Amino acid sequence: MPVTVTRTTITTTSSSGPGFPTTVGSARALTQPLGLLRLLQLISTCVAFSLVASVGAWTGAMGNWSMFTWCFCFAVTLIILIVELGGLQARFPLSWRNFPITYACYAALFCLSASIIYPTTYVQFLSHGRSRDHAIAATTFSCIACVAYATEVAWTRARPGEITGYMATVPGLLKVLETFVACVIFAFISNPYLYQHQPALEWCVAVYSICFILAAVAILLNLGDCTNMLPIPFPSFLSGLALLSVLFYATALIIWPLYQFNEKYHGQPWRSMDVSCGNRHTYYVCPWDRRLAVAILTAINLLAYVADLVYSARLVFVRA
Structure with missing residues (x-):
């Protein structure tokens, strides 16, 4: 059975039987490039929805969509970091070879849509003041999150000759x-x-x-x-x-x-x-x-x- 070594986890063979991988969690998951990138995703989405929520700067379907995007991406990214830190990949209900990159691709598209929809349908019509400043800052952090998720997809996608999941x-x-x-x-x-x-x-x-x-x-x-x-x-x-x-x-x-x-x-x-x-x-x-x-x-x-x-x-x- 092929053994896969990811960028943020260490995969070994347990003594309970040959071919059964045991993933060891470590705080190093946050110090590796991919871990730092996920921290950037977590912080940028958190700041985006916090800025908007603090002044109530979202109204209507488009504003709700943007707010949902940032909250959802923050929550799932947090779950991924917890799984990586705890070495819980084997207990995760979905294929860990396919899930992170699938989510990162969706998150990049979600944040891209929010970064376009929110300023064009809402921010530009706000009067100058605290709410508008917060909304502009939230849009900036949304763009940062989009770039961070897209970078993860580029880093973790399959290379020629590499054994990986289909979603990569x-x-x-x-x-x-x-x-x-x-x-x-x-x-x-x-x-x-x-x-x-x-x-x-x-x-x-x-x-x-x-x-x-x-x-x-x-x-x-x-x-x-x-x-x-x-x-x-x-x-x-x-x-x-x-x-x-x-x-x-x-x-x-x-x-x-x-x-x-x-x-x-x-x-x-x-x-x-x-x-x-x-x-x-x-x-x-x-x-x-x-x-x-x-x-x-x-x-x-x-x-x-x-x-x-x-x-x-x-x-x-x-x-x-």
Whole structure:
């Protein structure tokens, strides 16, 4: 059985039997580069939500999303540090080879979204004063956290020839991106008014849902070390999943803009045609902007699935 040595833990073989690794926790986990990076993540997210909470500088769905992001990232990073310090990786309910990098990738995307959404939908409309200063500082620390999480992903991702978990590979990280983009799409189409008037648009929503579920299943199978439970080889499963998602998203990329922005299909090609998209500031995104955002995110996810298909197909050919 291969023995994996991580950057922050020492893995040895116990005397109870050959091949059974015992992970020893140590305070050195905080003095190694990866441990120091996680401390930076912990501090920056803590400062971000503390600054905002101290002056109540969050309102509406976008403000709540940013606040949730910083609190969630702080809590999970703290759990990871406790597990590393206590040497509890073997007792952790999820695969430790896959969980930290999966979380770091999600956290980087979460903090990136908060660093963009919070200042553009909230901070810029605050009047000058203590609340605005705290909000700007929180945005700065959110950006620092985003860079810290992205750095962890770059440090811990798989290198050529390295034996590691699937989630540390490019296809695994693409799965994270695909599910995250799908979640953002769901947030933008939370109002059924955007799609219920056309069966074609309902198909697009079904595409987003089906592809999200399939990608989430692939991630959960790896986090739970359950890939051997599939009736077919896991690489073949991934290739089939990626191919199906590419075909589905290709239809959505055509249908969604066609029915949302083409006047022939009762769409609105210009933002000015949507009376709800005025210049008055509100803490929500107007319907036309939501439609445009979904169209852009659909294209981004299609590109991600195409790249996923290329990498997954290559893995099948290599194993063959």
